[in-house]
Amino acid sequence: MKRLPLILASASPRRRELLSTLGIVPIIVASDAPELHDEHLTAREVCIINSLRKGAAVAARHPDHLILSADTLVYLGTRLFAKPANGVEARQMLRDLSGQTHSVVTAVSLMCRSARFQRAFAEMTFVTFRTLNEAQIEDYLSLVQTMDKAGGYAIQEQGELIIERIEGSYSNVMGLPVEALQVVLKSGDIPSFEPY
DSSP states (O other), rough: OOOOEEEEEOOOOOHHHHHHTTTTTOEOOOOOOOOOOTSSSHHHHHHEEEEEHHHHHTTTTTTTSEEEEEEEEEEETEEOOOSSSOOOHHHHHHHTTTOOOOEEEEEEEEEEEETTTEEEEEEEEEEEOOOOOOOHHHHHHHHHOOOTSSSOOOOOTTTTGTTTEEEEOOOHTTOOOOOHHHHHHTOSSSSEOOOO
């Protein structure tokens, strides 16, 4: 059976690094699919839809490749936190998450058009923030670029300044649940692919 090249449909250096921990060096083809944000859907539903949209946009141009795409959202109660549009939004997100336990959901999609294959799954992690004052928020934002990060923070960058504890997958909060992905990749029901 022919082994398919694997494309990561994301420009995220974090996802690329996380895949490398599994021995996978993907081809990078960033998806141009616009992200859906709908307050009437759950975070899991939104993430799965977005990961499928991102993957489908790349699969249309690369039908003979295995496409891996992902989408991450932070949510507290029923409020979804996407990427902040500016510093004002980033500050407000950190204020709102301060002292609270929120959820991080990442959906991952794998698809190959020529093999008529598609699979999606989602993982959830609970993150508890320290209670932050304005000076701590400003200190964090001065150290970390947060505009491209759901919830306005990055656990892997100075996370100890704002996070008290997590329950679940650390890599999921970074944007790719490698433990769950590894199980799926070893399940035998996906098309064979070239790890590098």
